Amino acid sequence: MxxxxxxKQKVKRGLWSPEEDEKLMRHISTQGHGCWSSVPRLAGLQRxxxxxxxxxxxxxxxxxxxxxxSEQEERTIIDIHRILGNRWAQIAKHLPGRTxxxxxxxxxxxxxxxxxxxGLDPNTHNLLKNKSNNSTKKSNNYTHHIQxxxxxxxxxxxxxxxxxxSMDLKSTFSPxxxxxTYNHTxxxxxxxxxxxxxxWSEQINHNNTVITTLQSQTSDQRTRDSLLDFTSCCLMExxxxxxxxxxxxxxxxxxGTGLEPTTLNPINGQEEQEMQVVQxxxxxxxxxxxxxxxDDQEDVYKVVHDHDQTVEKTFNDSSNFDFEFMDSGLYxxxxxxxxxxxxxx
DNA sequence: AAACCTCACAACCGCCAATAC
DNA sequence: AGTATTGGCGGTTGTGAGGTT
Numbered sequence: 001m002x003x004x005x006x007x008k009q010k011v012k013r014g015l016w017s018p019e020e021d022e023k024l025m026r027h028i029s030t031q032g033h034g035c036w037s038s039v040p041r042l043a044g045l046q047r048x049x050x051x052x053x054x055x056x057x058x059x060x061x062x063x064x065x066x067x068x069x070s071e072q073e074e075r076t077i078i079d080i081h082r083i084l085g086n087r088w089a090q091i092a093k094h095l096p097g098r099t100x101x102x103x104x105x106x107x108x109x110x111x112x113x114x115x116x117x118x119g120l121d122p123n124t125h126n127l128l129k130n131k132s133n134n135s136t137k138k139s140n141n142y143t144h145h146i147q148x149x150x151x152x153x154x155x156x157x158x159x160x161x162x163x164x165x166s167m168d169l170k171s172t173f174s175p176x177x178x179x180x181t182y183n184h185t186x187x188x189x190x191x192x193x194x195x196x197x198x199x200w201s202e203q204i205n206h207n208n209t210v211i212t213t214l215q216s217q218t219s220d221q222r223t224r225d226s227l228l229d230f231t232s233c234c235l236m237e238x239x240x241x242x243x244x245x246x247x248x249x250x251x252x253x254x255x256g257t258g259l260e261p262t263t264l265n266p267i268n269g270q271e272e273q274e275m276q277v278v279q280x281x282x283x284x285x286x287x288x289x290x291x292x293x294x295d296d297q298e299d300v301y302k303v304v305h306d307h308d309q310t311v312e313k314t315f316n317d318s319s320n321f322d323f324e325f326m327d328s329g330l331y332x333x334x335x336x337x338x339x340x341x342x343x344x345x
Numbered sequence: 346a347a348a349c350c351t352c353a354c355a356a357c358c359g360c361c362a363a364t365a366c
Numbered sequence: 367a368g369t370a371t372t373g374g375c376g377g378t379t380g381t382g383a384g385g386t387t
Contacts, residue, residue: 105354
């Protein structure tokens with residue numbers, strides 16, 4: 001079944017001939033593509049507009065970089081894929097002159113196999129299950145029981161501290177956990193969290209004020225970053241405010257070591273706010289302050305919850321907001337029933 | 346030399362969101 | 367407001383070159 005734009009006409013399919021390329025090139029370089037559905041007629045091609053568009057974007061565009069991928073490009077693809085997943089168009093934006101199709105093909109034909117050969121799951125970037133089941137790591141005063149190597153697991157500590165009792169970390173689990181030295185620094189703890197579109201870390205300094213630095217994990221730092229100070233979450237009860245002024249999203253650009261956070265500037269120095277309440281599982285209600293920033297005209301949601309403490313967090317889209325994370329205990333004091341990782345402290 | 350296999354990459358398909366009408 | 371069209375995307379398939387048997 002063809003696309004709407006070509007369903008009514010007889011169109012040629014399959015590989016493009018040099019003559020067709022020439023016609024398309026000549027048309028676009030002199031008149032631009034305009035509406036793609038009219039390009040075949042204007043260029044004298046028996047193709048559908050969609051096919052013309054694809055041919056131009058993936059092959060004929062003059063700014064395309066051809067040839068094999070460099071090691072740096074390969075590294076970049078792996079790093080960003082670890083954060084974004086199969087969002088080829090987003091990944092390709094970080095590789096000048098490369099198309100989403102090219103990146104996707106390179107991933108499927110080359111990188112995927114390399115990761116599997118290294119014992120890594122190309123989807124999660126974690127160790128494949130049969131290599132790390134039921135691993136246990138003991139370090140300092142903490143025992144981490146990891147049931148399996150899936151990318152979702154829960155930290156559940158049972159100390160007398162109130163406040164944070166569990167935290168759900170997604171996709172931050174390092175496949176190299178066996179090599180990790182747990183560097184627990186109670187005074188300056190870190191919390192890392194990541195969802196498919198962005199990641200951030202939070203620090204509590206000596207004054208119990210929270211500094212949020214938003215960043216992604218780079219491949220060469222994942223050992224250090226991935227299980228960074230689980231222990232810190234118990235100190236979150238002292239958190240006074242978390243002010244998020246920047247975040248990583250799909251518009252953030254790769255700078256060679258990580259994604260550059262996008263800075264948000266409140267409109268006229270003032271945030272436009274609108275309160276709404278979100279009902280979560282377990283009948284808990286959470287107020288959300290809907291805040292609009294001027295940076296990209298998108299709505300940004302700041303979550304405020306006040307039990308023993310006030311915690312704020314910003315998301316670029318309420319539908320993107322990870323309620324599981326919120327419900328995991330960071331905001332709710334609820335003990336997780338998932339006892340995959342216990343704390344012996 | 347021919348048949349078969351593997352692989353990289355080009356192209357297509359189907360879905361969805363945005364936009365036009 | 368509802369429908370049709372278009373553009374964009376990710377998944378999948380097709381194609382042909384090169385290697386192997």
